[in-house]
Amino acid sequence: MSTVTIIDDETGKKVQMPLLTPTSGPKTIDISMLYKELGYFTYDPGFMSTASCSSAITFLDGEQGILQYRGYPIEQLAEHSNYLEVCYLLLNNKLPNRLELTEFEVDITNHTMLHEALKSFFSGFRRDAHPMAIMVGVVGALAAFYHDHMDIKNPEHRKITAHRLLAKMPTIAAWSYRFATGKPFVYPRNDLNYTENFLHMMFSMPSNDYKPSSLLAKALDLILILHADHEQNASTSTVRLAGSSDANPFAAVAAGVATLWGPAHGGANEAVIRMLIDINESGKPLQLFIDRAKDKNDDFRLMGFGHRVYKNHDPRATLIREICHKLLNEMETTGEQQKMLETAMALEKVALEDEYFITRNLYPNVDFYSGIIFLAMGIPMNMFTVMFAMARTVGWVAQWNEMISEPGYKIGRPRQLYTGPIDLKYDSIDKRS
Ligand code: CMC
Secondary structure, eight states: OOEEEEEOTTTOOEEEEEEEOOSSSOOEEOOTTHHHHHSOOOOOGGGSSOOOSOOSSEEEETTTTEEEETTEEHHHHHHHOOHHHHHHHHHHSSOOOHHHHHHHHHHHHTTOOOOGGGHHHHHTSOTTOOHHHHHHHHHHHHHHHOOTTOOTTOHHHHHHHHHHHHHHHHHHHHHHHHHHTTOOOOOOOTTSOHHHHHHHHHHOBTTBOOOOOHHHHHHHHHHHHHHSOOSSOHHHHHHHHHHTTTOOHHHHHHHHHHHHTSTTTTTHHHHHHHHHHHHHHHTOOHHHHHHHHHOTTSOOOOTTBOOSSOSSOOHHHHHHHHHHHHHHHHSOOOHHHHHHHHHHHHHHHHHHHSHHHHHTTOOBOHHHHHHHHHHHTTOOGGGHHHHHHHHHHHHHHHHHHHHHHSTTOOOOOOOOOOOSOOSOOOOOGGGOO
């Protein structure tokens, strides 16, 4: 086994650390014995050089722009597969045969209903609640409703939990929207596929049956595939950390939803559209916004540009850009949507030619385009991150399941570099300045 030798300059002590070789990607130094051997911690805020776990689910190479689920390149899955098949792959580490896929689809279809009492959770929120706030609450509340299969050490119970989450997320997502817009809740229909069913629950009215367009359903399916998993991102790491205490998996996934909400993570697609609207409404030249993004004294950033890991191109952005153009060419779009797409394309062009963005490898990411597509589908802006959460649920559950299945997994407990005071003397309150 290869090792890396760490020499303590102060004491001269040498310690050999095992060098682990992944299937693909950078070699990784196993430093788990460092504290025991040298009494040192490592310091890596933001996890810039730290592998927080080993995983066989998703591989990504940020330098080359590669993304693979269980070894299958995202481009192949986007072209040939569908979201539920990809979910099966992520959860089971193999593509299903015909019978396995049918059984999986039937099982997911049969779990889409929510407990009727969960409706009162929705109506307990303020009318103007953000749908992500509703989703965090309702997903966490599932823990209170589905106790019966909750021995997390039992693989069959974990499977039922995974299927429940996958099946119920579209219902929760659609109902968050229905509640926020004052529309009646629409129940799932078993004769529709996963994405058609979601669109049905979003847009059907008692007075007017909605027929989901196959074009939209297919585009949505593709977006769900592209967002299904992304290795140890902030929300997935949160789900793993929360789950590592053997917490209830619905509660752990609710923590993932909360983390995804931030604009530096899943909230970026909403932020992209807000930025495009601001640019269009300002009537100011685009260059002004580019200059602001480059100005270190201005906290304005080009939303939808840059990625912590992809430093060449985001392969999901390449695929989603194609869908975006196809969809907007084939369906009727409003003048506002066209204008937004034109601004987005102009922004993309300017940014890709500008030295600031080139030298920092700031390319459009998946969120740059997904917002435009959602808008064209009639999905309101505050639902964008909810869509992302719906898609990512399978990744969260697959990663949680992988962690719990590992023999002897440990509770996540990072350490710190303490920089505060020590050994202060307690003064009574009247002696304090
Ligand atoms: N606009 C302008 N400058 C930027 C941007 C941007 N969008 N992103 C990074 N930079 C600059 C940053 O100021 C820094 O410059 P310098 O080296 O001169 O100090 C340099 O590029 C490196 O940036 P960083 O903040 O150190 O990079 P990071 O890896 O910590 O941040 C990021 C990644 C995604 C948080 C950041 O690029 C960003 O805020 N982008 C906009 C928000 C966004 O689109 N987020 C969605 C991420 S993709 C969805 C997902 O997978 O969750």
